[in-house]
Amino acid sequence: MTHKILICDDSVSIRQMLVLTLSDTKYDVTESKDGMQALELAKQNVFDLIITDVNMPLLDGLSLVTKLRVLPNYRFKPILLLTTETDPQKKKQAKAAGATGWIIKPFDPDKLLVAIRKVLR
Amino acid sequence: MTIDLTQVRGLFFEESFENLDIMESSLLDLEIETFDEELINNIFRAAHSIKGGAGIFQLDDIVTFAHNAETLLDEIREKKHTISQTLIDLLLGVGDILRMMLLASKDEVTYDAEKVQICQNELQRILAKPVSEEIPDDIVQTEIEVPDETEKLVVKKWHIEFKPELEILKTGNDPINLFGELQELGELEVEVNVDEIPNFVDIDPQLCYLTWELILHTSATQSDIEEIFEWVIDECELDITEFNSDSSKNIKVNTENQERTEIVENTTPEIENLPDIPAPENITEKPIIKDVANKHIQSNTDSIRVGIDKIDNLINIVGELVITQSMLDQIGENFNSSDICQLQDGLAQLERNTRELQENIMRIRMLPISFSFNRFPRLVHDLSTQLGKKVELVLSGENTELDKTVLEKMSDPLVHLVRNSLDHGIELPEQRKQASKPEVGRLHLNAFHQGGSVVIQITDDGAGFDTEKIRNKAVQKGWITSEEVITEEQLHEFIFQPGFSTSEEVSDLSGRGVGMDVVRRNIRDLGGSIEVKSTVGEGSRFTIRLPLTLAILDGQLVRVGKEIFVLPLLSIIESLRVQNSLVNSFTGAVEIYKLRDDYIPILRLYKIFELEDTITKLEQGLLVIAEGDGQKIGLFVDELLSQQQIVIKNLENNYKKVQGVSGATILGTGNVALILDVTGLIQLFKNKTKSPTHLPLGAIRYE
Structure with missing residues (x-):
């Protein structure tokens, strides 16, 4: 079964980086450029994993997680935050919003794959 | 895993410059002593994105600088600073420095480090919270890790007690995945404890009642194991203990962060004391980027971003072109004269397609x-x-x-x-x-x-x-x-x-x-x-x-003797038959034509290009009144031919620069026609007639 991943980042280069990293994998990747777009896409499709940036226009990553968690399809789905913060406070916030985990930007392609493996088997 | 970052690198620079533009325009829109959250967030996001992207390409100096700027912006977001002109100016300066650094990195040259330092100092002075000069640890995290080979070789046995909270599944974390990841590290024995499972009727299927005891045989380090549990550390009780070693080295980890880090620090003295671990180059080296392997990047940076709709239009037109082609193909296959109407239709369609294609391709270059x-x-x-x-x-x-x-x-x-x-x-x-x-x-x-x-x-x-x-x-x-x-x-x-x-x-x-x-x-x-x-x-x-474009121009073909020239349609005001009575000849070579209230010098093209077999009597040819740079001139030609769009071919690249000629084109007949440059012709004419070159033609005085 191909896992469907939704990625969300307002930066084209980060998105490109994610797509490139995931291009040779079995994952089926969909891109979105802000939280609003991600939320819409998430409602129209069922993704197995959502990877989202935190600082974004229209709808930020944390709010996106909160909004996704109330949708029946995403109550237990893994959601990873892409963040440059290592501040424990920020991680607590992410957790409180319902995020599964986080990936520190800039990420090593291997680490990203490991992180994904931790939530998709 | 390695991936080719070349393409992303180009994107990163393009995007970063866009971000700088956003930053700048938002800064300029800020009003003094007014807190405009959206604008400030825009600015913050721009700096943040640049930092994040720069991290990917290990542009550590940019990361450091952007990080400091971001810290200030974060403080502004938290209303620790009021928006003042000084603050805006400082941030505008920050944008300039970032631009300079990015440009230098893009072209792989050095930049003025002193400027960066000055701005950095200024940032530090204004910041409420002191910032480190160091590269923020969050950014280089992946690079600092130096694999410790000696530890890898020894397989150790670890005992892991894992008691997740009931709600753990609600964050999307599944213990099974974590175990799977542990298995990647070595041999894993899993024992599940089902004691906490309530009576069947009381079971809430969304809760996790299980706890586990795991035995892991691995050469991985303790931090490798901890890393797997990184996301759930606050939602579980976790004990990681090493077996089979003397009791003093036994490590017990518990979930309270404070204690955990202390213990970890105690256990890694060897790592810290290791002699001369070569520091990763990018941290110590000056920000001079001279990576030969990256040289080829520069060649394809000159890109253009095009809206999808423009591309879609092109695809549509190409589709139509294909239809037209197959239609003409059919007519051509067994053609007889009764099909002439159809052929004409087809050709008309082809012309339309071609024109549309041309217009749309031109549009791609338009910004x-x-x-x-x-x-x-x-x-x-x-x-x-x-x-x-x-x-x-x-x-x-x-x-x-x-x-x-x-x-x-x-x-x-x-x-x-x-x-x-x-x-x-x-x-x-x-x-x-x-x-x-x-x-x-x-x-x-x-x-x-x-x-x-x-x-x-x-x-x-x-x-x-x-x-x-x-x-x-x-x-x-x-x-x-x-x-x-x-x-x-x-x-x-x-x-x-x-x-x-x-x-x-x-x-x-x-x-x-x-x-x-x-x-x-x-x-x-x-x-x-x-x-x-x-x-x-x-x-x-x-x-x-x-x-509108440099590649194509609307041209008027004119004939002088056997030569055909192209005049840019835009420069032509009117064309007329010469009435001899209106021509005045002055001493010297200059003839002036009185057109209504204007006096227009006549330039005989055949003379200036030294052509033979042409019409030499003014009343037999035509005068094309053209304007170049605000000056009018009457170009004397034999006759006007058609008007058409012509594709400009550069003359300099193929021959050399010729005054009065801006380029050349290839006509439908296959012949080359020169494109006349009216402004240049006027200059040439002034030189030939020895008129003072610094004066506008209108000011030429005649004795």
Whole structure:
């Protein structure tokens, strides 16, 4: 079964980086450029994993997680935050919003794959 | 896993420059002592994205600098600073530094590190919270790790007790996945404890009642194991203990962060004391980027972003083209004369398709002029502050599109004109008051389409040209005598002469005497023209006309003898049969044609190009009145042929630059036709007739 991943980042280069990293994998990747777009896409499709940036226009990553968690399809789905913060406070916030985990930007392609493996088997 | 970052790198720079533009325009929109959350967030996000991207490419100096800027912006978001002009100026400066650093990294050259340091110090001074000079640890995390080979070799046995909270599944974490990941590290034994599972009726299927005990045989380090549990550390009880080693080295980890880190620190003295672990280069080395492997990146950075709709249009047209082609194919296969109508239809369709394709491809190269205009709010802000003037900048027609190359080449001339308007045009607030004008001067940049060209106007409501000064200067330069009477328009022409500057003292902004002549030359090189209208006390307006594109032009074919030339349709005013009675010949070679109230010099093309077998009697040929750079001239040709769109081929690349000829094209017949450059022809004509070159043609005096 191909896992469907939704990625969300307002930066084209980060998105490109994610797509490139995931291009040779079995994952089926969909891109979105802000939280609003991600939320819409998430409602129209069922993704197995959502990877989202935190600082974004229209709808930020944390709010996106909160909004996704109330949708029946995403109550237990893994959601990873892409963040440059290592501040424990920020991680607590992410957790409180319902995020599964986080990936520190800039990420090593291997680490990203490991992180994904931790939530998709 | 390695991936090719070349493509992403190009994207990163493109995106970062866009982010800098966003940062700058948002900063300029900020109002003093007003907290505009959206604008501040925009600025923050821009700096944040640059930092994040720079991290990918290990541009550590940029990361560090952007990080400090981000810290300040974060403090601004938290309202620790009020928005002041100093703060805005500092952040504008930060943007400039980032731009400089990014440009240097993109081109792989060095930059002025001192400037960075000065700005950095300024940032540090203003920050509420001290910042580190170091690269923020969050960014280089992945690079610092030095694999410790000695530890890898030893397989150890670990005992892991894992008691997740009931709610753990609700964050999307599944213990099974974590175990799977542990299994990647070595051999794993899993024992599940089901004691906590309640009676069947009480079970909430969304909760996790299980706890686990795991035995892991691995050569991985404790931190490798901990990392797997990183995301759930706050939602579980976790004990990681090493078996089979002496008791003093037994490590017990529990979930309280504080304690955990202490223990971890205690257990890693060997790592810290390891002699001379080579520090990763990117941390110690100066920010000089000279990676030979990355050299090829530069070649493909000149890209253009195109809206999907434009591409979709192209695909549509190509689709239609294919249909037309197959239709013509069918007709051609067994053609008989009764099909002629169909053939004509097909050809007409082909022509339509081709034209559409051409137009749409041209559109791809088109960019809105806002790309160029957007830098002016900043420029005007900086300059007016520096000059102590108050200026309101009005932009309009920013969506007018023109060719990317034209746009890029117009950038410097526009900057020059804007600087001139600020420096020489708009007066100081007191002067404006005295002249009973509003204190705040107005500078208007406007762009619009007119016919086949783009017009850009720069209008100010300043003092206008000081005709007296210009006159004195012209006399001083010996261009005119002090008694000579010339029109205002002719006076204005002088500002485009090399070496002209009315500014008594040279300011560092403009008035260095290089300027308007260069501006005009640049615009002419693009096939455009510039003219100026100025009224003393009311202001000046520069009008620039540019071709929409450099690749194709609407041409009028003319014949002179056996040669066919192309005249840009835009430069033609009218064509007429010569009435001999209206031609006046003066001493020397100059013939003047009286057209209504105008006197127009006649340029016999066959003479200037030394052609034979042509019509030499004026009344037998045609006079094409053309305009180049505000001057009119009558080009004498044998006859007019058709009008058509022609593709311009560069003459310089294939032959050499020829005055009076701007390029060449290949006609339907396969013959080459030269494209005439009216402005150049006028120059050539002036030289040949020995008219003074610095004077507009209209001012030529005849004895």
